[in-house]
Amino acid sequence: xxxxxxxxxxxxxxxxxxxxxxxxxxxxxxxxxxxxxxxxxxxxxxxxxxxxxxxxxxxxxxxxxxxxxxxxxxxxxxxxxxxxxxxxxxxxxxxxxxxxxxxxxxxxxxxxxxxxxxxxxxxxxxxxxxxxxxxxxxxxxxxxxxxxxxxxxxxxxxxxxxxxxxxxxxxxxxxxxxxxxxxxxxxxxxxxxxxxxxxxxxxxxxxxxxxxxxxxxxxxxxxxxxxxxxxxxxxxxxxxxxxxxxxxxxxxxxxxxxxxxxxxxxxxxxxxxxxxxxxxxxxxxxxxxxxxxxxxxxxxxxxxxxxxxxxxxxxxxxxxxxxxxxxxxxxxxxxxxxxxxxxxxxxxxxxxxxxxxxxxxxxxxxxxxxxxxxxxxxxxxxxxxxxxxxxxx
Numbered sequence: 571x572x573x574x575x576x577x578x579x580x581x582x583x584x585x586x587x588x589x590x591x592x593x594x595x596x597x598x599x600x601x602x603x604x605x606x607x608x609x610x611x612x613x614x615x616x617x618x619x620x621x622x623x624x625x626x627x628x629x630x631x632x633x634x635x636x637x638x639x640x641x642x643x644x645x646x647x648x649x650x651x652x653x654x655x656x657x658x659x660x661x662x663x664x665x666x667x668x669x670x671x672x673x674x675x676x677x678x679x680x681x682x683x684x685x686x687x688x689x690x691x692x693x694x695x696x697x698x699x700x701x702x703x704x705x706x707x708x709x710x711x712x713x714x715x716x717x718x719x720x721x722x723x724x725x726x727x728x729x730x731x732x733x734x735x736x737x738x739x740x741x742x743x744x745x746x747x748x749x750x751x752x753x754x755x756x757x758x759x760x761x762x763x764x765x766x767x768x769x770x771x772x773x774x775x776x777x778x779x780x781x782x783x784x785x786x787x788x789x790x791x792x793x794x795x796x797x798x799x800x801x802x803x804x805x806x807x808x809x810x811x812x813x814x815x816x817x818x819x820x821x822x823x824x825x826x827x828x829x830x831x832x833x834x835x836x837x838x839x840x841x842x843x844x845x846x847x848x849x850x851x852x853x854x855x856x857x858x859x860x861x862x863x864x865x866x867x868x869x870x871x872x873x874x875x876x877x878x879x880x881x882x883x884x885x886x887x888x889x890x891x892x893x894x895x896x897x898x899x900x901x902x903x904x905x906x907x908x909x910x911x912x913x914x915x916x917x918x919x920x921x922x923x924x925x926x927x928x929x930x931x932x933x934x935x936x937x938x939x940x941x942x943x944x945x946x947x948x949x950x951x952x953x954x955x956x957x958x959x960x961x962x963x
Contacts, residue, residue, distance in 0.1 A: 670744035674758065675718075676725040678950055682814070683721045685957040686847070687714055687822045692961040693839060694826040701830045709829050712773050713822070719766030720782060724789030724813070726759040728800075731793045738865035774825050781821045785813050803874050810855035815848030838908045842901060843960050849894050850953055857887040857949055860942045880937045884945060888929045891952065895922035914963050921952055 691710055695702055729736060729745050736746035744750035763786060770782045788809045791797040799805040823844075824834045859866060859873040860883060866876050875883045895918045902914040928948045935941030 666749065670749040671758065673742070673744045674726055674729065674750055674755065675722050678947075679721055679725055680718060682950070682953055682957075683717050683818065684714060685954055686818055687717050689957040689960045690819060690822040690840070690843070691826050693837075693843075694823055694830065696961060697837060698827075698830055698832065701832070706829055709773060710826075712769050713825060716766045716769040716773075716782065717818070717822075719762040719769070720785055720789075723759050723762040723766065723786060724792075726755060726762065727790060728793040730755050730759065731795070731798070735862070735865045735869050735871065738868055739862040775828065778821060778825050778828075781817055781824075785817050785821075788813050801872060803872065803877075806873075807852055807855040810858075811848050811852040813851075814854070815851035816844060819844040819847055838905065839960070839963060842898070842909075842963075843956070846894055846898065846956065847953075849890060850956065853887045853890050854949060854953065856883060856890075857946055860884065861939060861946055864939075880942060881933075884929065884932055884937070884942075887949065888925055891925055891949070892922055895919075895925070909963050913959070917959050921955060924948070925952060 691713075729743055730752060733745055733752070736743045741747060745752060745755055766782065766786070767779070771779045774782075792799050792806065792809045799809060819840070823840050827834055856874060859875040860880055863873075863875050863880060865871075866873050874886075878886075898918045899915050902909045902911040902918075925948075928945055932941050932945045
């Protein structure tokens with residue numbers, strides 16, 4: 571196999587050696603590019619890779635030398651940075667399992683959880699700098715580990731019960747792609763749930779443990795039959811907004827103040843970010859179904875996107891986020907003694923402008939699947955940006 575690089579932002583295979591064709595029958599294919607490891611289902615090979623949008627045109631090889639071309643689109647967060655593929659089959663199997671586990675965790679949700687908890691802890695410490703101790707670092711790291719475990723449990727249990735839908739909507743996810751067995755997935759989610767509960771129980775007391783347990787419970791009934799609340803749009807939105815919005819922000823801030831030896835007390839900035847992110851989580855819940863309309867219709871999953879149409883939901887999501895940004899700007903004007911207006915106002919004007927532009931791009935693209943995916947990724951980037959700004963507002 572020879573790998574050639576052109577002047578355009580694409581990478582392609584210029585030839586396929588006979589031994590490469592023979593090997594494709596025995597090993598699940600992968601590509602390592604500049605240290606990046608990408609795994610695809612069996613008998614799939616790259617012909618081109620667009621680095622700007624990570625859109626992959628794959629070719630499936632058959633024993634009769636026939637080729638079937640498919641569009642195989644993989645988000646950037648499904649690519650795992652790692653070492654080059656080893657000749658040692660054991661090491662290669664370990665690398666593939668690590669890759670599958672990373673994709674199983676849905677990295678974009680981990681980033682949101684990690685940024686949110688870090689921002690809230692930072693804010694609590696800024697408000698009480700005289701109470702900062704090095705001994706709090708270990709406790710903060712244990713809290714972050716517990717949140718990542720909870721996040722892994724919720725997104726993992728959802729993948730276990732969505733295999734059929736994911737084969738249509740998200741074929742790059744590890745269970746749907748055949749890179750992770752259902753048995754291994756169950757072992758992982760059970761481990762995440764137990765590990766998270768133990769960490770929280772030993773470090774943060776009964777109240778935070780009860781909040782954590784509530785989050786796991788809501789994540790369970792969201793995906794697991796017979797309740798499977800994701801079938802009902804309003805219930806699904808409320809669960810996502812509660813877990814990612816209120817519980818995360820309130821729980822982390824409460825735990826941080828308790829670790830500092832302080833009773834819980836709302837501050838205006840924390841009340842702002844909790845309200846802001848709860849509404850933002852509602853928007854994420856509404857718009858997350860936009861790229862999945864095809865599979866949801868096939869499996870008779872009722873969502874607002876399948877009922878009202880992609881265009882209407884995109885405008886609804888953008889409108890709600892604009893309400894968030896207008897509210898943030900207004901708060902900066904009316905509470906200058908609390909918020910740093912010199913940062914809060916221009917930052918939210920820029921973010922709102924970017925949202926309007928991205929919505930316009932989606933409209934101009936006529937709501938193609940690629941444009942919808944780009945719009946949804948941009949919403950997550952806005953979510954990350956708000957947490958990055960928060961400690962300094």
